[in-house]
Amino acid sequence: MKVVVIGGTGLIGSKVVAKLQEHGHEAVPASPNSGVNTLTGEGLDEALQGAQVVVDVSNSPSFADDDVMEFFRTSTSNVLKAEKAAGVGHHVALSVVGTDRLQGSGYFRAKQVQEDLIKDGGIPYSIVHATQFFEFAKGLADQATDGDTVTLLPVKIQPVFSDDVATAVGRTAVGEPLNAITEVAGPDVFELPELIRKELAAKQDTRKVVADPNGTYWGAKIQDDTLLPGPDAHIGEVHFDEWLAQQK
Template sequence: MKIVVIGGTGLIGSKTVAILHQAGHEVLAASPSSGINSYTGEGLREAMAGAQVVIDLANAPSWAPSEVLDFFQTTSRNILAAEAEAGVQHHLALSIAGTDRMPDNGYFLAKVAQEQAIVASGIPYTIVRATQFMEFLGGIAAAGVDGDVIRLAPGQFQPIAADDVAASVAAVAQAAPINGIVEIAGPERAPLNEFIARYLKAVGDERTVVRDTEARYFGGRVEELSLVPMGEARLGSINLDAWLRRAQASA
């Protein structure tokens, strides 16, 4: 089966491509460096010729609300049009758990627009909504810095390792489209402030994490269940301790 992976050289894309190659599929890792640009449309028609499945893992280069919205609307329009022309049988997109529950977060709002375009396209699809990646824990901590402390909301948090994300995406890509949403998350759930405090302690960062119900998450207000699946989810197998061991071993 030919599978095109948009964003195939990124964090999740490169891992997904490797899994699908190992499973015996013909996999095209599409990226601007390979002459395939989902934003401009360059190379999309040629890339999708003969493809049965397209996985959209493209990530916006900016977090500015207007720019990220433009990115996902434009790339979705270009990708879906090329898929329709090529007769693609399954469109899979990676989205974010809770993306429809934080309307004051510009990135989440843009992902909602992406999902809406997919649903309206008429192409069979599956949307995989993942919780935040463990690889982003340091960045999440940095976003909460306030002087010499880190202020984070206590909403529930259930991060997932990139390896588990890629495994789930690859599995969904090899299955029939469900025309719906699959949610995936890590195996451990705890308040965001507590999870980040645990992470910082493990990496030797002595800064204090302060529980602050008014702290924003990249501009969005965090309620109790803003960042986690609301119902049943597929859980990864890599917990924080295991992920830290892997990260330290590869450093």
């Protein structure tokens, strides 16, 4: 099976490509580095020739509200158009658990537009919702830092290892289109400040973590369970503490 992976040289994309290739599939990474630009459409038609499945795990290079909206709207529209021309039978996209509940954030508004375009695009699809990756815990801390203090909402979070996300995406790609959303999450639930304390302590980072119930998550007001998956989510194998120990 030929599977083209948009964003196939990034954190998740490179792992998806490797896993699909290990199982005997023709997995082709497509990114600006390989001459494929989803914003301009350059190289898309050529890359998708003969593909049965397209996996889109790309992300906006800028998280500014207008930029991220332009990226997901334009990129997704161009990919769907090229898929129709190539006769692709399955579009798989990676998105985020709780996207529809995080609409106070410009980033998640853009992700919702991406999902809506896919649902209305006329191509059989599967959308994989993942919780926050282990690898992005430090980024969460950095964006919430003022001086030496990290201020975070005391909400629940169920982070997942990127490898487990790639497994879920690859499994979905070679299956029948769901025309629905499937979820993947890690095996452990933390309170967000607790998670970040673990991350910083492991790196001997002395920043102080405090909980603020009046705060936001990437600009969005959320509830205690907004970031948690539903009961039918696929659960990854790797625990955060195990992963953290391997980073030392």
